[in-house]
Amino acid sequence: MTWGYNIMLSAAVRAAFVAGGLALPLAGPAFAALDVGEPAPRFTATAALGGKTFRYSLADALAKGPVVVYFFPAADSADCSIEAHAFAEAIDEFAALGASVIGVSADDIDTLARFSVKSCQSRFPVASDASKTVIEGFDALMQTRPDFANRLSYVIAPDGRIAYYYQNLNPDKHVQRMLGAVRALPRPAPPR
Numbered sequence: 001m002t003w004g005y006n007i008m009l010s011a012a013v014r015a016a017f018v019a020g021g022l023a024l025p026l027a028g029p030a031f032a033a034l035d036v037g038e039p040a041p042r043f044t045a046t047a048a049l050g051g052k053t054f055r056y057s058l059a060d061a062l063a064k065g066p067v068v069v070y071f072f073p074a075a076d077s078a079d080c081s082i083e084a085h086a087f088a089e090a091i092d093e094f095a096a097l098g099a100s101v102i103g104v105s106a107d108d109i110d111t112l113a114r115f116s117v118k119s120c121q122s123r124f125p126v127a128s129d130a131s132k133t134v135i136e137g138f139d140a141l142m143q144t145r146p147d148f149a150n151r152l153s154y155v156i157a158p159d160g161r162i163a164y165y166y167q168n169l170n171p172d173k174h175v176q177r178m179l180g181a182v183r184a185l186p187r188p189a190p191p192r
Contacts, residue, residue: 008126028157033167034139040069040156041137045129047102048113050122056102065098066163067156068178071149072171075107075115075126083151083171084119084126090175091123097180102162104129104140105149154179 012154018083032041047056060066070087072080087101094101103126105112112126120126129135135149153174155164164181166174 002076004097006019016186034154034162034165035180036161036165038143038162039160040154040162041134043134043137045104045127045134046109047125047127048109048116049125051113051117053109053113053164056127058077058102059160061102062156062158062160065100065158066182067140068099068101068182069156070095070101070103070105070151070153070174070178071135071138072105072151073142073148075105075111075119079169080105081115081119083174084115084132086171086175088119088123090179093179094182095165097179097182100124101178102127104134106130106132106135106147113132129133153178155185157185 042058042059043053046053058067058069070083072083075082084103087103091101101124103120103124105126106129107115108130110129112128116122116126121160127134129149132141132149138152138154140149142148150167151169151174152167152169153155153165154162155178157163163185166177168174
């Protein structure tokens with residue numbers, strides 16, 4: 001059993017993984033408190049995109065489609081920079097699926113403004129949660145180092161419910177897992 005990560009899939013996402021021939025990941029013990037199907041905490045936060053700050057609203061983002069909310073420990077650390085770069089490289093794929101991405105950490109907004117240009121390549125926003133209110137609301141606080149967010153990614157469906165989550169300190173598979181989960185979301189019926 002792998003103790004370093006946890007994956008939860010909704011029934012629809014699980015069925016789409018199987019139908020698409022994708023391997024289902026093994027689930028480890030539950031670390032994230034937000035299970036598939038639970039409502040995601042709505043939040044607003046100061047965020048940065050391309051070095052400019054603005055007020056980010058999860059509710060506003062969900063009105064446009066699914067949202068990937070990923071938590072990371074510290075801007076400019078090697079693994080967090082790798083993960084941000086990977087999300088930046090895949091942002092067009094997320095957009096083609098109607099999804100947006102927001103990164104969240106406990107870093108101050110000035111640090112994240114620089115990080116949004118350097119590592120995020122001005123492709124997606126990162127939000128500051130110095131009070132750790134959002135981090136705690138998503139149960140993303142690192143247990144061994146409570147000043148930091150854990151590396152935990154969620155896919156939130158447009159109805160505001162958790163569709164999928166993945167936790168692993170290794171940044172290598174978060175983008176791939178999030179893209180797979182967004183692809184597997186049920187598509188809305190075309191208007192008549």
